[in-house]
Amino acid sequence: MRTPFARIHGLGSGHSGTGHFWMQRLTGIANLPLVIAFLVVVVSLAGSSQASVIATLSNPFVAMIMTAALISVLIHMRIGMQVIIEDYVHSELRKIALLMANTFFTLAVGIAAGYAILKINFGL
């Protein structure tokens, strides 16, 4: 037997739904303290030398907060951009290509920033 729900499940423009809505809220909540901490770190480093930037980012607490902020922000912004693409791009092929590019961009930012934080903490 096929229920009405099974017939429509996954047929929205993004092929999934409330999971993304919930994840956007979850990461949004996490972003509030993490973004404030991020701003405090970055503003306190405005105009600083490379040595003091590295000293601050090598602090274990700062490094962990920056990593947490990075992960939460990246998940949040990937979902956000996906919604924008789904709203404005109606050609199926272009939409799928842009949704893939969205994922690649997010991963590239995460890997590059994560690599830099790891190198500053363990590799210099």
Place this chain on the structure above:
Amino acid sequence: MAEPRVERPLSPHLGIYHFSITMAMSILHRITGGALYFGTLLLVWWLLAAASSSRQFDIASAFFASWFGQFILFGYTWALLHHTLGGIRHFIWDTGHGLQPGEREFLGYATITGSVVLTLVVWTLGYMFKG
């Protein structure tokens, strides 16, 4: 796209609405979100520069210290704070509060006023404690 076989009425579109603060804040929330998305490249550049060499760090620092770099960072700060306050507004709405006439307009004006004031506060503090 295939030609529609019958003339169907269109749902109301952008042209029919008059300006409202909630509409402006909705558009700004999306624009600031998109700007922050690409703005992460600035963070990546800064982190990679700090992790690579003093030469690379000096190049990045010189850009961020230039008038154009400061302008971009100022805009980035505002976008971040505006999107953050807009997010808080959405959380308030998620609980079912702040949706009445008057309330939602108040939240809109609070978002834009708050984001501008907070941006100025952050930059004032930044210049006061500049290393």
